[in-house]
Amino acid sequence: MAGESETLGLHAAKLGKRFSSKGGDVQALEEVDLEVKQGGFMSIIGPSGCGKSTLLRAFSDLVEPSTGEISVNGKMPAEARAAREFGVVFQSPNLLPWRTVLRNVTLPLQVMGVDRPTRNQTALEMLELVGLGSFARHHPWQLSGGMQQRVAIARALSTNPSVLLMDEPFGALDEITRDRLNLELMRIWGQLSATILFITHSITEAVFLSSQIAVMSSRPGRITELIDVNLPYPRNTETRDMPEFYELVIEVRRALVEASAVAS
Numbered sequence: 001m002a003g004e005s006e007t008l009g010l011h012a013a014k015l016g017k018r019f020s021s022k023g024g025d026v027q028a029l030e031e032v033d034l035e036v037k038q039g040g041f042m043s044i045i046g047p048s049g050c051g052k053s054t055l056l057r058a059f060s061d062l063v064e065p066s067t068g069e070i071s072v073n074g075k076m077p078a079e080a081r082a083a084r085e086f087g088v089v090f091q092s093p094n095l096l097p098w099r100t101v102l103r104n105v106t107l108p109l110q111v112m113g114v115d116r117p118t119r120n121q122t123a124l125e126m127l128e129l130v131g132l133g134s135f136a137r138h139h140p141w142q143l144s145g146g147m148q149q150r151v152a153i154a155r156a157l158s159t160n161p162s163v164l165l166m167d168e169p170f171g172a173l174d175e176i177t178r179d180r181l182n183l184e185l186m187r188i189w190g191q192l193s194a195t196i197l198f199i200t201h202s203i204t205e206a207v208f209l210s211s212q213i214a215v216m217s218s219r220p221g222r223i224t225e226l227i228d229v230n231l232p233y234p235r236n237t238e239t240r241d242m243p244e245f246y247e248l249v250i251e252v253r254r255a256l257v258e259a260s261a262v263a264s
């Protein structure tokens, strides 16, 4: 259908969000325009409190925008949520300690009413994909932080979403584990060709993963710069040694310093 591919992916136009509370109002987002094309990998980087999570939560139907428009694969977030168009991964894995790894991953499918053999099979496939097939019968507390985060990714992928919304998923991990999971995420992204919106505070992580980086200013959050990352895919350990990688790191750092300097 003509034009359909243009509506796929993520779109925000003049998006604003104002939180009102007893302590006063906070303008978290103002006039945010953003487009992540279908199959694209967009990272958002910006100073703490600039509204990155608010933006991601607006896409995932957890925050109601005050102004502007927002869509996921051409649908309003609530519709997209009902249609299981997206999966969400947060900084903390939020696994249920009394359920096994397998039964944490099957949870969204159980909620959807998928029968037990099918949901077990799908969950096992997702656990294999994140390299945890042999830990299906373990409980979350028997896994390391990085492994728990991989379970959370498997859970988000279990409903086969075409969009993945990730809010600092590797923020609590040590650098070596983070590098390893970045490689894994690249592999998974290559296999699933999903659209990814990824929030991070790490410049090197953003450059390594993304096809584009959006830099946000201090509150109220606005996109101040869009940086194309024209490093070849598939990205691997050699990518981090390329001179172009360092040039991009320097460029993103400069953009971030400028964005942080904008008065809030």
Ligand SMILES: Nc1ncnc2c1ncn2[C@@H]1O[C@H](COP(=O)(O)OP(=O)(O)OP(=O)(O)O)[C@@H](O)[C@H]1O
Pocket: 019, 020, 021, 026, 027, 028, 046, 047, 048, 049, 050, 051, 052, 053, 054, 055, 219
């Ligand atoms: N539910 C809420 N109610 C009131 N204010 C909120 C709410 N959620 C976020 N805010 C405010 O909106 C602003 C942006 O918060 P947000 O969590 O989006 O920032 P962030 O860029 O994700 O920060 P960080 O990098 O520290 O995670 C902050 O000032 C925050 O206090």
Ligand SMILES: [Mg+2]
Pocket: 052, 053, 054, 167
């Ligand atoms: Mg945040």
